[in-house]
Amino acid sequence: MPELPEVETIKRQLESQILGSEIVGIVVNDSRCFVAGRKGVEGEVIKEILRVGKYLFVRFSSGRGLQIHLKMTGRVVVEQETQNMEYAEAKHTRVVITLRDKRRIFYWDTRMFGYIKVLENVETEHEALKKKLGPEPWDITDIDLLRKFKRTGRAVKEVILDQNVLAGVGNIYANDGLWLAGMNPRRIAKSLKPKEVARLRKSLCKVLERGLATGGASDNSYVNAYGEKGSYQDEFLTYRRAGEPCKKCGKLVERIVVGGRGTWVCGKCQK
DNA sequence: ATCAGCCCCTGCTAGC
């Protein structure tokens, strides 16, 4: 599922691919994935790509734009000279945006949790979302994160997955970050010592950076804006590694459920 | 303010 590194990868690729392009047409195959008022997007020129947490914004010169969330299985793929044309015919292609130069941008999504929403004022909505969501792990001090942890009795894994506490962390990087920090996901957040919070924050930054460096995790359905897979799935630390040896101590990784989410832990290394 | 529980949706898998 696209988390911060995956969405950031797409953002950077869109920046190099579609800035300055004019939208000349749009086809919506499933209206559940496309939320819009009466005004269309034909004639709009793409000016800027923004990201907050797992949200993507495409700002037009007019100030209007798109908000995109890929949720579980969403893909944004830009047609290339000789690639990705198959998306035009694909069963799960929900929206097709055509640019002046004839390239098409495909919004593909099997489960349709994700969406594209037309916004009348991207700047306003972007600012509002930034205010609502927590900071990204590298944009918060250890002290401030500790303060957030101190006021909740929830399990630490639930807390770091809460987008209003930290933005951009999803199940993959939460699992791996907790393992790297040697921390049990069930630890009650308010019980963490300052040193533990610092270690966890650092570990989260580290796995997110690694995710970005490897082009993201494609264990499930994720591909980047060129339609290519990332390779972070080849180096998962604990995520989806039930029954395989812990990379530190060799004890078998077990799968538990925390806050309703699949969670993979080493019973020896994560206290 | 915090937080548990439900819902959205489709493809895959376990179990019969």
Add this chain to the structure above:
DNA sequence: TGCTAGCAGGGGCTGA
């Protein structure tokens, strides 16, 4: 072999 029930999960919403 073929069916179905259950599961996966990000985040919005509701109500306690």
